[in-house]
Amino acid sequence: xxxxxxxxxxxxxxxxxxxxxxxxxxxxxxxxxxxxxxxxxxxxxxxxxxxxxxxxxxxxxxxxxxxxxxxxxxxxxxxxxxxxxxxxxxxxxxxxxxxxxxxxxxxxxxxxxxxxxxxxxxxxxxxxxxxxxxxxxxxxxxxxxxxxxxxxxxxxxxxxxxxxxxxxxxxxxxxxxxxxxxxxxxxxxxxxxxxxxxxxxxxxxxxxxxxxxxxxxxxxxxxxxxxxxxxxxxxxxxxxxxxxxxxxxxxxxxxxxxxxxxxxxxxxxxxxxxxxxxxxxxxxxxxxxxxxxxxxxxxxxxxxxxxxxxxxxxxxxxxxxxxxxxxxxxxxxxxxxxxxxxxxxxxxxxxxxxxxxxxxxxxxxxxxxxxxxxxxxxxxxxxxxxxxxxxxxxxxxxxxxxxxxxxxxxxxxxxxxxxxxxxxxxxxxxxxxxxxxxxxxxxxxxxxxxxxxxxxxxxxxxxxxxxxxxxxxxxxxxxxxxxxxxxxxxxxxxxxxxxxxxxxxxxxxxxxxxxxxxxxxxxxxxxxxxxxxxxxxxxxxxxxxxxxxxxxxxxxxxxxxxxxxxxxxxxxxxxxxxxxxxxxxxxxxxxxxxxxxxxxxxxxxxxxxxxxxxxxxxxxxxxxxxxxxxxxxxxxxxxx
Amino acid sequence: xxxxxxxxxxxxxxxxxxxxxxxxxxxxxxxxxxxxxxxxxxxxxxxxxxxxxxxxxxxxxxxxxxxxxxxxxxxxxxxxxxxxxxxxxxxxxxxxxxxxxxxxxxxxxxxxxxxxxxxxxxxxx
Numbered sequence: 122x123x124x125x126x127x128x129x130x131x132x133x134x135x136x137x138x139x140x141x142x143x144x145x146x147x148x149x150x151x152x153x154x155x156x157x158x159x160x161x162x163x164x165x166x167x168x169x170x171x172x173x174x175x176x177x178x179x180x181x182x183x184x185x186x187x188x189x190x191x192x193x194x195x196x197x198x199x200x201x202x203x204x205x206x207x208x209x210x211x212x213x214x215x216x217x218x219x220x221x222x223x224x225x226x227x228x229x230x231x232x233x234x235x236x237x238x239x240x241x242x243x244x245x246x247x248x249x250x251x252x253x254x255x256x257x258x259x260x261x262x263x264x265x266x267x268x269x270x271x272x273x274x275x276x277x278x279x280x281x282x283x284x285x286x287x288x289x290x291x292x293x294x295x296x297x298x299x300x301x302x303x304x305x306x307x308x309x310x311x312x313x314x315x316x317x318x319x320x321x322x323x324x325x326x327x328x329x330x331x332x333x334x335x336x337x338x339x340x341x342x343x344x345x346x347x348x349x350x351x352x353x354x355x356x357x358x359x360x361x362x363x364x365x366x367x368x369x370x371x372x373x374x375x376x377x378x379x380x381x382x383x384x385x386x387x388x389x390x391x392x393x394x395x396x397x398x399x400x401x402x403x404x405x406x407x408x409x410x411x412x413x414x415x416x417x418x419x420x421x422x423x424x425x426x427x428x429x430x431x432x433x434x435x436x437x438x439x440x441x442x443x444x445x446x447x448x449x450x451x452x453x454x455x456x457x458x459x460x461x462x463x464x465x466x467x468x469x470x471x472x473x474x475x476x477x478x479x480x481x482x483x484x485x486x487x488x489x490x491x492x493x494x495x496x497x498x499x500x501x502x503x504x505x506x507x508x509x510x511x512x513x514x515x516x517x518x519x520x521x522x523x524x525x526x527x528x529x530x531x532x533x534x535x536x537x538x539x540x541x542x543x544x545x546x547x548x549x550x551x552x553x554x555x556x557x558x559x560x561x562x563x564x565x566x567x568x569x570x571x572x573x574x575x576x577x578x579x580x581x582x583x584x585x586x587x588x589x590x591x592x593x594x595x596x597x598x599x600x601x602x603x604x605x606x607x608x609x610x611x612x613x614x615x616x617x618x619x620x621x622x623x624x625x626x627x628x629x630x631x632x633x634x635x636x637x638x639x640x641x642x643x644x645x646x647x648x649x650x651x652x653x654x655x656x657x658x659x660x661x662x663x664x665x666x667x668x669x670x671x672x673x674x675x676x677x678x679x680x681x682x683x684x685x686x687x688x689x690x691x692x693x694x695x696x697x698x699x700x701x702x703x704x705x706x707x708x709x710x711x712x713x714x715x716x717x718x719x720x721x722x723x724x725x726x727x728x729x730x731x732x733x734x735x736x737x738x739x740x741x742x743x744x745x746x747x748x749x750x751x752x753x754x755x756x757x758x759x760x761x
Numbered sequence: 762x763x764x765x766x767x768x769x770x771x772x773x774x775x776x777x778x779x780x781x782x783x784x785x786x787x788x789x790x791x792x793x794x795x796x797x798x799x800x801x802x803x804x805x806x807x808x809x810x811x812x813x814x815x816x817x818x819x820x821x822x823x824x825x826x827x828x829x830x831x832x833x834x835x836x837x838x839x840x841x842x843x844x845x846x847x848x849x850x851x852x853x854x855x856x857x858x859x860x861x862x863x864x865x866x867x868x869x870x871x872x873x874x875x876x877x878x879x880x881x882x883x884x885x886x
Contacts, residue, residue, distance in 0.1 A: 756804035757851050758795040758819045761858040 126188055130181065137177045144170040151350040161240045161256055161290065164351045168288065169253040172244060180249050206509065208279050208516035209408075211401030214527040215283060215361070216271035217370065218243060218254065221390040224261050236260045239387055241289040241356070247274040247281055258292065259387060266387075271528055279401070279516040283361040285393065287375070288353035291384035354385045359393060363518065366399045368525045398525040403513040404433045405524070409506035410445075411499060413438065415453060416491040424493070427452055431506055433524065434458045434514075436479070455490050456481050458521075459514055463507050465500070475500045477507075770847055772871040773879045774839055779830040779866050790858060790866065791825020792818050792832055797851030807835040809873065815839075816846045816854045818870070836870040843867075 147167040154160050238260040245252050254268040266287075274283070357375040365373060372392045379386055402408075409431040414424040415438060427438035430445055438453040439445045457463075462480040477500065480489045494500040514521040746759075781788040796805055798814045807817045818836040821828045838846045841857045849857070858866060 756795055756800050756802070757797070758793045759851065759855045760793045761790045761855060 126184065129184060133177050133181050133184070137174055137181075140170050140173045140177065144174065157292065157351075160350050161292065164290065164353060165240075165242055165253060165256055165288075168353050169244065169251065172246070173251045176246065176249055176251055206512050209402040209509070209513045210276045210278055211399050211404075211517065211520065212273055212275055212527060213247060213277040213281060213283060213366070213397065213399045214271055214273045215245060215285070215395055215397050216528070217394075217396050218268040218270075218285070219394045220266040220287065220357075220375070221392065221394075222259070222264060222266065223388045223390040224264075225388070236262075238292040239289045239385055240292050240351070240353075241266055241287060241387070242353075243268055244286040244288060245272050246284045246286075247277055250274050250276075259289075273527060273529060277399070279363055279513075279518075279520075281362060283397065284358065285361065285395075286358040287356045287389075287393075289356045289385040289387055290351045290353040292351070354379065354383065356385060356387060357389055357393075361395075361397055363399070363520075366397050366520055366525075368396075368398060368523070370394050370396050398527050399517065399520040400525055400527055401513060401517040401520050403510055403517070404521060407432045408510055409503060410442075411494065411502070413492045413494055413503070415493075425452075429492070429503075431457065431510060434521065453490075455479055457507065457510060459511075463504070463511075465504055477503060770839075772837075772839060773875045774869040774871045775831070775875055777827075777830045777832050777868045777870055779826050779832065779868065781864050781866070782826045788859070788861065788864070789825070790827050791822040792827040793820040794838070794851075794854055794858070795819040797854055798848055799850045799852075808837070813837075814848075816849065816851075832868070832870065833872065836872045838868050838870050840869040841866055 144167060147163050147170060151160060151163040151167060154163060238258055240256050241259050242256045243254040245254070252272045252274075254270045254272070257266055257268065259266055274281075277283075356379050357377045359373055359375050361373060365371060372394045375389060375391055375393050377389055377391065407430050409429075411429060413427050413429040415427050415429075416424055427440065428442045428445060430437045430439070430451075434457055436455040436457050437445070437451040438455070439449065439451045444451070457479070458481075460482055464478045464480070466476045466478055475493070475497070477492045477494075478489050479492065480487055482488075492503075494503055779790050781790055794816050795818075796802065796808075796814060796816045800814065802808065802814045803811045805811065805813065805817060807819070808815070816838045818827075818832055818834055818838065821832055821834050838854070840846055841854075842863065844857050846854055846857065
């Protein structure tokens with residue numbers, strides 16, 4: 122007994138020594154490192170080491186106390202009546218920790234201003250085991266703090282308490298001792314107002330590590346080494362136990378310490394989502410195995426020799442032991458669960474061993490299996506195992522219904538420097554592998570560039586039929602995918618004028634761009650008289666030449682490809698030598714653009730002929746020229 | 762007449778001197794130009810190489826000073842009064858030609874037939 126205690130003592134002592142060495146190393150690293158990230162990591166390890174040391178110390182303390190108590194009361198540790206039965210241990214795993222944040226929308230959406238960043242990590246403690254997650258940098262672009270680690274605690278009893286603590290450290294001020302100029306600069310730059318002063322004070326205070334209470338009070342006070350460098354402060358904590366264990370994600374409440382004034386403050390939503398799974402040993406390990414004889418079939422005298430294995434919720438009966446090792450299907454599987462009733466019955470007097478009757482409900486039926494062991498001791502052993510199994514199941518409750526999966530963290534953990542965790546809002550990546558999507562993008566972009574340049578472009582020729590000139594409204598081109606349709610009164614008329622193929626409606630973005638394109642082009646005030654003239658000049662390109670749009674997106678794409686991406690090319694065919702009036706386009710990208718390009722080329726034609734010998738008023742001419750110049754679809758010609 | 766970036770452009774040119782005709786307050790030359798680095802050169806009907814963004818003569822009015830001086834439709838203007846016209850915008854080109862204080866413009870133009878002629882003559886030797 123004392124040997125075991127001594128063994129355990131020395132184990133813990135070894136662990137304490139190890140942690141102390143780690144702590145020294147972390148202190149040295151902290152003092153030596155210059156990079157911010159290194160300092161944060163070292164500080165985190167320091168905190169973890171300290172926590173572990175505290176935990177081991179308190180465990181040592183408890184053990185010593187227990188020894189003293191034992192010596193006094195002399196209670197037996199053998200398993201007697203069921204009250205003294207101790208449940209089996211199990212593995213508890215916590216994974217996929219996610220802590221949502223609740224930024225104020227003003228905070229979240231502002232683009233300028235320094236990014237207030239905090240380094241956070243979670244400390245998880247169960248029994249004597251303490252683990253920390255990786256460190257995550259959090260700033261206002263994140264909506265949640267996510268920890269990808271899976272932490273597995275190996276020896277947990279059903280009454281476990283898993284304490285989750287969130288530590289955070291403000292990552293703005295410079296903590297390294299040696300960079301006085303920078304510290305000075307930061308001090309001078311930040312106005313020493315109320316908030317800055319508070320921050321200073323917060324960083325000045327000695328690092329407050331959360332004293333890990335482990336049931337028994339930690340009465341041993343370790344001298345906390347004060348090291349320069351970033352200090353983590355506890356931000357929130359929660360405790361999870363068996364009732365929180367489930368095979369899926371659940372949300373738990375967090376208790377938040379700290380307030381807005383702290384430098385390490387983060388606006389937590391107040392809950393944490395995670396998956397806590399437990400695998401009690403009774404589900405994963407063989408609790409009992411041995412030779413049995415089972416009555417199979419209906420024969421009262423037929424006993425079959427089997428090798429029985431009690432594992433999880435089943436008693437597997439194999440022909441031979443080797444079968445079990447070879448993973449052959451068992452001959453018989455008897456369910457052992459909460460509904461099972463096991464009874465030891467007295468056999469007839471001439472046999473030594475007792476019978477074990479296992480009764481299960483399958484469907485509405487009651488099925489009873491009768492087993493017997495070779496000797497009385499064996500029977501006793503089996504009964505004992507069954508009782509233990511029942512007890513474990515009652516203790517581990519929902520964990521024994523089904524085996525929960527625990528993914529062990531792969532031992533080869535690549536040192537991933539996680540890139541800035543994108544938030545939901547910033548990672549709306551539309552899959553660009555989709556061709557149609559890309560095409561639509563390109564089209565939309567091109568159309569928007571079109572619009573931009575065609576703000577002063579020539580009016581389509583049929584616009585001359587409209588008398589009124591609505592005021593020009595600028596198109597907002599800030600957002601790629603948002604196309605603003607300027608509120609023009611003639612736009613409904615626009616629509617009715619142009620033949621619209623149903624194709625248009627598939628790409629609504631483009632449609633509206635078209636509409637705005639044309640409505641923009643109708644706005645210049647002094648254009649109409651000129652274009653009426655232009656139109657009257659040229660009879661060849663009339664509205665009847667508007668080609669019906671039968672286009673698929675592919676055709677549009679080929680149009681675009683033909684036009685090239687570099688600049689803008691009019692879809693007009695190059696006119697034959699000697700003739701300068703462009704032919705109506707073969708592939709019309711859009712009705713409006715073809716017509717306007719037609720007319721604008723005509724415009725320049727007629728412009729040129731007009732300007733040849735009789736110059737119109739200079740203002741009209743300059744406007745015309747300006748418009749013609751800005752339209753890249755033209756190949757301008759000028760009379761000199 | 763294609764141009765290789767970084768390499769000097771060489772061409773066989775003809776000098777054409779045009780006397781501007783005064784028409785009231787305006788000075789006219791009597792031809793139209795097209796092209797420019799800001800223009801879509803693929804629509805140029807006269808250029809051999811559709812990526813040529815030079816200034817081309819697109820029309821010459823009958824009886825105009827330009828026609829008299831020997832300018833022909835399809836000529837590419839290389840220089841105007843010493844100013845380069847191979848890498849200019851359309852508007853810059855127009856301005857260089859229509860300076861109010863200049864009565865005469867001396868153009869250096871090139872055309873396919875000139876190249877042919879020179880090649881012919883060199884081949885003969």
